[in-house]
Amino acid sequence: MKICSKCKLEKHETEFCVRKDRLCGFRSQCKACDLIYLKTARGKQAHKRYAQSDKGRESACRRYKRYYQTDNGKTLILRRSLEYAKTSIGKEALKRYRRSFKGRLMVGQRDRRRRERKHNLDLKLTKVDVQYIYARFYYRCFKCSNPENLQIDHHYPLSKGFGLSLKNAVLLCKQCNISKRDKLPEEFYTINQLIELREKLSS
Secondary structure: OEEOOOOOOEEOHHHEEEOOOOOOOEEEEEHHHHHHHHOOHHHHHHHHHHHHOHHHHHHHHHHHHHHHOOHHHHHHHHHHHHHHHHOHHHHHHHHHHHHOHHHHHHHHHHHHHHHHHHOOOOOOOOHHHHHHHHHHOOOOOOOOOOOOOEEEEEOOOHHHOOOOOHHHEEEEEHHHHHHHOOOOHHHHOOHHHHHHHHHHHHO
16 A cells, blocks of 8 residues: 555555656556646646657657557557558559569569469468578579569479479579479479579578
């Protein structure tokens, strides 16, 4: 129990705000008296100064971070993002994102997962794995060295039950990927390219 310095009433410690710099660990005034003070002109000015200070901003960030981790916070973020996507600015931002390198990776990853689920496969390739595949082939098509319209291809085709993984992924341009289709590697690559591919995929 603790006595409020303002209303002089003895109340439980849960009725007081926490303050770590005090010996008792709580403020001297109870929450009810704090609310009355904040409604006054002096209290509003004090609260405004605190909110604009570095300590107040850090406290607000922690509070918002805790809220957005709850179910209500996640629902609010989803609703706001859907409302933003319907606006003209949101549509333009979505187009720019899909044209960017990161957006193309996201769209390609989504399409690959959908195709693999149709074949009863669910081999999730993370963003780090996708970036590693691009870096492993130096951001160029392995067949013709074209740096544009790159796609991640199944080394052994998906139609024959081979899912996408780090040991079954080759970077090809769009034209080479279309020409490969569901061919086996022995039917599409030369002998030297097959030897080079085995070294890359085994590492």
